[in-house]
Amino acid sequence: MFFRLLFESFRRQKRRKSVALLAIALGMSIATAMIAVGTDVGDKMSQELRSLGGNLVLTPIEDTLDVNIGGVNLKPASEGSFISESDLPKMKGIFWGRNITGFAPFLSAQQTITTKERTVDAELIGTYFTQPLSYGKQDFTTGVRSVNNWWKVDGEWPQDYSTWPQDQAPNVLAGSKMAQQAGLSIGNLIEVHGKKLRISGILNTGGPEDQAIVAPLHIVQQILSEPNAVRRVTVSALTKPEDAFARRDPNKMTPVMRDRWYCSPYANSIAFQIHEVMPNVRVEQVRQVEQNQGKILSRVSGMMLLLTLAALLAAALAVSAAMAATILERRQEVGLMKSLGASNTAVASLFLTEAGFLALAGAAIGFLAGAILARKIGQNIFGSAITVHPAVLAVVIFAALLVTFLGSAGAVRKAMQFDPAVVLRGDA
């Protein structure tokens, strides 16, 4: 009898049920989309902030001071020590290796550069552009084109030669200001240390590189006769904003705390892990980037979180109101059932079971629609989809049940308070 009532109620009141279902589904798709966007916006913004360049910098431990004014390195190439280039891929093997989105090694020295017409003193910088590398079974490419993505080249990016090319002069980039001052243009040949290089593009960075020649790392290593040498590496890593726990000294922690610290992607713990695989390297946060990006990220995700909360409350109220409206209109039904001898419990359980079915169906539809919306938002704004965690489905089902029950329960109670005779006469 109960199931028949239930079934017939759905069959005969299609319009009423579909309005309720629509309201629940809409509310739940808001919940799904907002939870997905709100929780993922931090990661997405973190990727956007990678356009600030590296947030960790590697230098040799046994090093002399940098002699660097206005971005121009005045330290002789022979002074100080180096990082071994062949060690760099090891970074991908650390616990948070996946969070290292890229790195760019640098080796630079002041050189006399001979153009067709004159000679100028300028810095020669060697780096990776899009160097293919492998670590274990992992193949990846890295270099300034991804790490320093604000670098713009007019012309062609040079390739990353592994050895000095036999047939022609290797391609290099000339900084925009240097090109202007020395009268260099694309296709020109220059000579450094008796070796010929060809300008394939003009580089514009807005930084000191504008006054330099930027060449593939292995070419510069050969010119300076320093094979396998790197002076500095900038690393771009996805990190978790620093908190009080991140700043603590890992050597003074209990083993359990140390594990938790080690397994959190703080800049400090990633730096620590890089130092473990490359003991001769000092790893430091670029504090300007690292300290500030955390602040920005927490502002953006905090705001989205609060907005999500507001939207969830709004959706809950809207769904409750819709459920209450559909049940309030059915007081005649309640009156009829009660006059035929149904107990309050029987009536309430019938209505709440109906609401439960509606909530489940609405949650399922809403989850799917919300997931599609979140995906679209991600693709349109960040160029990468926002995927909804399956756990959100559980949250959404729970929320749907809670909200519909709350909305229905009040209305059912209200409907039962009236005298059936009065309701049936149409006086209430």
Place this chain on the structure above:
Amino acid sequence: MNRPRLFLRLLFKAAWVRKDRALTALISVAVVATIATAALTIYSDLEGKLSREFRGFGANVIVTKAQGSLAADELNAMSSTLAGKGMVVPVAYAIATAPDGSRVVVGGADLRALRELNSWWSIRPVEGSSGKAWVGSRAASLVTPANGKFKITFGSHSAEIQPELIFLSGSDDDSRIYLDLGEFTALTGVQPNTALVRVEGKPQEIRNAIERLGASLPQAEVKPVRQITQAQISVVGKTRSVVLAASAVVVVLIMLCMVATFTSSVLERRKDFAVMKALGASNKTVNFLFAAEAASLSLVGAAGGYIVGSGIAFWIGKANFDAAILPQPVLLLPVLLGSVMLALIASTAPLRLLQQIQPAGILRGE
């Protein structure tokens, strides 16, 4: 009883007798108005609020002079161009010799201003020191591991340096020693030829300020620190888009939800409708009555929603940005009008359907 009074009585009684029905309709409108107001208020102030956070990145423009030093009137020109929205810190550099014969870069600047600009520096005061020099952490570890006094020489001059504090910046500055500008000039005779400039404001305002700086300083080179300006543009822009997209989704969906509630509550009143018709009311009168009811309910709901929504935006600003997001009076009219329009559409559309049915049919329960 005359017609207008009867009309008002009908209107008032309809809401009063069925308070619960009126309340659900009111809540659903108020929720739409609240969330729309909150989202739009936040959106309108987001660019300014988020841009403010980028102050922490320090100098976003570097002004350098290839020949000579920055004259006082040039520095004044920079300050007046910024008009209080930012700061200018002139710095000078020279290479001095440390006691062990190694070379070290010494900088001269207004140290308090430099500290304010580079807010990310982590600073460790040297205990019991009466000195004034700020020593980078790498320079300190190589030149004065015990943080005591040391001597540096520049040409024929030499000076005794006593560190006041050791700083960690994670940049080239760690290899430098900073002195107060006056002391630096006395030692080296070098005047500042570089100015670190922080321009504050929205991306567009920063771009304009950079242009104005370039125009007012023809002798100097004005260079934006591109990674910072670019990151600001992309983060501010993307956050705005994401807030806009999410709010649009929420507002549209909640609106649909409200329309569904409203429509359903009108459809349930088909008996009222039929009785009125049977008693001789014209379609026009009935439509007008229902529309007036919807309009007055939604007006009250929207006004309440505007107040609550502005409150939510205010609170989000306080809680998240430490600065209130003030209510936008411009939004009041669109929110009210939009809610009333929606309510009118939602309540009068179902009446068209009802008008096609004979009142007798409805009353018989068909």
